[in-house]
Amino acid sequence: xxxxxIKTKVKFGQGSLAYLETLRKNRVFIVTDPFMVKSGMINKxxxxxxxxxxxxxxxxxxxxxxxxxxxxxxxVTSYKPExxxxxxxxxxxxxxxxxxxxxxxxxELKEMQFIAIPTTSGTGSEVTSFSVxxxxxxxxxxxxxxxxxxxxxxxxxPELVKSVPSSIVADTGMDVLTHAIEAYVSTAATDFSxxxxxxxxxxxxxxxxxxxxxxxxxxxxxxxxxxxxxxxxAFNLASLGIxxxxxxxxxGKLHIPHGRTNAILLPYVIEFNSEIEGFNPNxxxxxxxxxxxxxxxxxxxxxxxxxxxxxxxxxxTKLQHEMKMPIRLxxxxxxxxxxxxxxxxxxxxxxxxxxxxxxxRTATAGDILEIIYKVS
Numbered sequence: 001x002x003x004x005x006i007k008t009k010v011k012f013g014q015g016s017l018a019y020l021e022t023l024r025k026n027r028v029f030i031v032t033d034p035f036m037v038k039s040g041m042i043n044k045x046x047x048x049x050x051x052x053x054x055x056x057x058x059x060x061x062x063x064x065x066x067x068x069x070x071x072x073x074x075x076v077t078s079y080k081p082e083x084x085x086x087x088x089x090x091x092x093x094x095x096x097x098x099x100x101x102x103x104x105x106x107x108e109l110k111e112m113q114f115i116a117i118p119t120t121s122g123t124g125s126e127v128t129s130f131s132v133x134x135x136x137x138x139x140x141x142x143x144x145x146x147x148x149x150x151x152x153x154x155x156x157x158p159e160l161v162k163s164v165p166s167s168i169v170a171d172t173g174m175d176v177l178t179h180a181i182e183a184y185v186s187t188a189a190t191d192f193s194x195x196x197x198x199x200x201x202x203x204x205x206x207x208x209x210x211x212x213x214x215x216x217x218x219x220x221x222x223x224x225x226x227x228x229x230x231x232x233x234a235f236n237l238a239s240l241g242i243x244x245x246x247x248x249x250x251x252g253k254l255h256i257p258h259g260r261t262n263a264i265l266l267p268y269v270i271e272f273n274s275e276i277e278g279f280n281p282n283x284x285x286x287x288x289x290x291x292x293x294x295x296x297x298x299x300x301x302x303x304x305x306x307x308x309x310x311x312x313x314x315x316x317t318k319l320q321h322e323m324k325m326p327i328r329l330x331x332x333x334x335x336x337x338x339x340x341x342x343x344x345x346x347x348x349x350x351x352x353x354x355x356x357x358x359x360x361r362t363a364t365a366g367d368i369l370e371i372i373y374k375v376s
Contacts, residue, residue: 004192006233007147008116008127012156012226014218017117019155020048026113028054029081031072031096032088033061041119044160045087055079057099060088063134063141063251064095072099077107086116086151089172090123090132090258097131097149104148116151119160121211121224122172122259124179124232126154134252141252143244143354156229158222166212170323173208173224175259176200177316178243178266179231184294185273185287186238186358196234198297203227205298205315212323242363243269245353246371249346254339256332263325264332267313268374273361276306287360329376339376343369 011019028049036042037058046054057075059068076084076099084103086096093116100114116126125131131144164172180200183193203223210220246269247261274288284292284305292308300315302308317327326332329339347368350356356363 002190004190004237006127007150007152009153010127010156010229011153012229013222014158016155017044017048017157017159019153020045023048023083024050024053026053026082027080028083028085029076029079030054030056030085030087031060031099032056032058032086032092034058036087036092036119039163041160042087045085045117055081060092060095062091062257063132063255064091064098065134065136067136069095069098069102069133072096073102073106076100076103077109080107080109081112083113083115086114086126087119089118089120090125093118093123093125094131094133097125097151098133098144101146101148113153114151115153115155117155117157117160118225118228120164120168120172121161121221121228122175124176124228124230124235126151126156127229127232128236130236132248139252140349141248143248145354154229156222156225158218158225161221161225162215162218164215166215166323169208169212169224170325171257171259171263172228173204173211173259173323174263174266174320174325176224176228176231177204177208178259178262179235179240180204180227181266181270181291181294182241182243182355183231183234183238185290185360186235186241187360188358189238193234193238196230196237198294200227200231200234201294202297203230205319209319209322239358240355241269241359242272242350242356242361242368245350245356245359246346246368248353248355249349250329252349253342253346254329254332254334256329256334260326260332263320264327264329264375265371267317268371270309270313270316272363272367272371273359274309275361276309280304280306285360336376339372343372346372
């Protein structure tokens, strides 16, 4: 028996921040990063709150470590808020989830409302039960999973992503695409998760390049914000696959931005999962057929399933080139020597990553090492 349920209430579109007016009588704790304070972006949130009724914890860094979560828990249990707001990208929201959950348990603050406000269109963390926390000693990213991490409310305000640099738009946009594609071919996929993933893929192909090219294209910003959320809902239902399993470990070891790593891996992961051998196989895997279905959905043509998958991969790499994205790890300021030194650990970590469980094709360490070799 499967279940389809969306716990998080989603407020979306221009003007959706007005929802925060309902919090004027509440004590609010805001989890964010230093840039949100320095840039004044946080004022777009605090203007809806009562003065002296909120506290800001702005120490979030990329790949938040457990030590930072502990510090946040101490601040929350001391302040005893009625509402926690996570403001920022995936790192801020992931950290806030862990801070919120541990604070509820350790500080017995059970009634806190949790609101997530993403400022990038990528992780979909505002609607997922996932939180990725880094072990700085072992250099490993741990994906934590709990329904307790699910925000009560997500606010998708497109105005908040207008100032995101084009390189970040590219990275986070490809993260959205990877989420949707992996959820679609996951062994845990259902009709419900497929519907969400299909729409996310469709929106990415139509609006990502527009969003990359213009910071003022508010329609494209809004559509990519929606796509990110839809992809998050999809993979929260169906989980992910080998792309994220490898990316988590490359990110932890080589410190390459997550979305960029996903983008580099994606064409080779699709190739691996498709299992297309020979010129025109008589039998195609379920994954190959689903990739082909996505290709047709976004207007890609091909006379066979094999050609549809090949052309789908080509369309993805073309999108990467048009956004001037790196296509090799060495283009991300890491050396081949470092990659070779860490590749065995990366492969081992990927095999132990929870995301690999629902990958459509069983992978060995050798398979992962071959993918790493191709993207090096």
